[in-house]
Amino acid sequence: MKSLFKVSLLAATVMLAVGCQKEEPKTEPAAQEQVQAETGKAVHFKTEDDKAAYAIGVSFANYLSTSIEKPAEFGIELKKELVLKGIEQAFAGQAELTEEEIRAALEGLDKRVAESMQKQATEKAAAALKAGDEFRAEFEKQDGVTKTESGLLYLVETEGTGQQPKETDTVEVHYKGTLIDGTQFDSSYDRGQPAAFPLNRVIPGWTEGVQLMKVGSKYKFVIPPELAYGEQDTPTIPANSTLVFEVELLKIEGDDAQAAQ
Numbered sequence: 001m002k003s004l005f006k007v008s009l010l011a012a013t014v015m016l017a018v019g020c021q022k023e024e025p026k027t028e029p030a031a032q033e034q035v036q037a038e039t040g041k042a043v044h045f046k047t048e049d050d051k052a053a054y055a056i057g058v059s060f061a062n063y064l065s066t067s068i069e070k071p072a073e074f075g076i077e078l079k080k081e082l083v084l085k086g087i088e089q090a091f092a093g094q095a096e097l098t099e100e101e102i103r104a105a106l107e108g109l110d111k112r113v114a115e116s117m118q119k120q121a122t123e124k125a126a127a128a129l130k131a132g133d134e135f136r137a138e139f140e141k142q143d144g145v146t147k148t149e150s151g152l153l154y155l156v157e158t159e160g161t162g163q164q165p166k167e168t169d170t171v172e173v174h175y176k177g178t179l180i181d182g183t184q185f186d187s188s189y190d191r192g193q194p195a196a197f198p199l200n201r202v203i204p205g206w207t208e209g210v211q212l213m214k215v216g217s218k219y220k221f222v223i224p225p226e227l228a229y230g231e232q233d234t235p236t237i238p239a240n241s242t243l244v245f246e247v248e249l250l251k252i253e254g255d256d257a258q259a260a261q
Helices: 006-024 029-040 047-070 081-089 099-140 204-210 255-260
Strands: 145-147 153-158 168-179 185-188 193-196 219-223 243-252
Touching: 029 145, 047 081, 047 099, 099 145, 099 153, 204 219, 204 243
Parallel strands: none
Antiparallel strands: 145 153, 153 219, 168 185, 168 193, 168 243, 219 243
């Protein structure tokens, strides 16, 4: 998470812009009502500078909302009324915290959010590892499932009659990848075209598993995290995830395989 101390720098810019606006003559209530009735809007922009100032305020408010809501995901409550009070008092030159205290408070917030994020990530990774172990244990009990020495599980859905690829070959496949709860994170079927890649450039579970296949085969692989992405956490694949792939081997593009065919 980016440092929240940057908020104070943006706030200073907004304070200057709004502070300048305060010096303008106020529109009488009756005139304000007339403008609103004519335009359908509560705010009337006399100049492009007015519109820019308002845009800065909206942008800053949106930024602040995000800065407030993110810590809430980790049990850290930042009260909006105190945020607004801080802005109000800063505009009036009556801030009750010194620059040093502000810096310390924001750095402390950053630290607490980072610690909470790390704790949450650790807990999720442990839960994913446990769920994956249980899923693989159940899958292994199914008829026709084979487990390799590395821990890779596979089920032959269709057995082909073509050649088997080597690790150094490039293969063309159709595939679908899901998490153990069925959430799909990738699919060549959805893209409408097969994928081609060297077998030694993919995750170990794929490198090992696809070499077991003959061209024309369709296998289901259940890959433990150590043969997939391990502790790496991505937006679509959480850390320590067991992955499920349905793979069709369509073609081997290696020179040796083509010569043999």
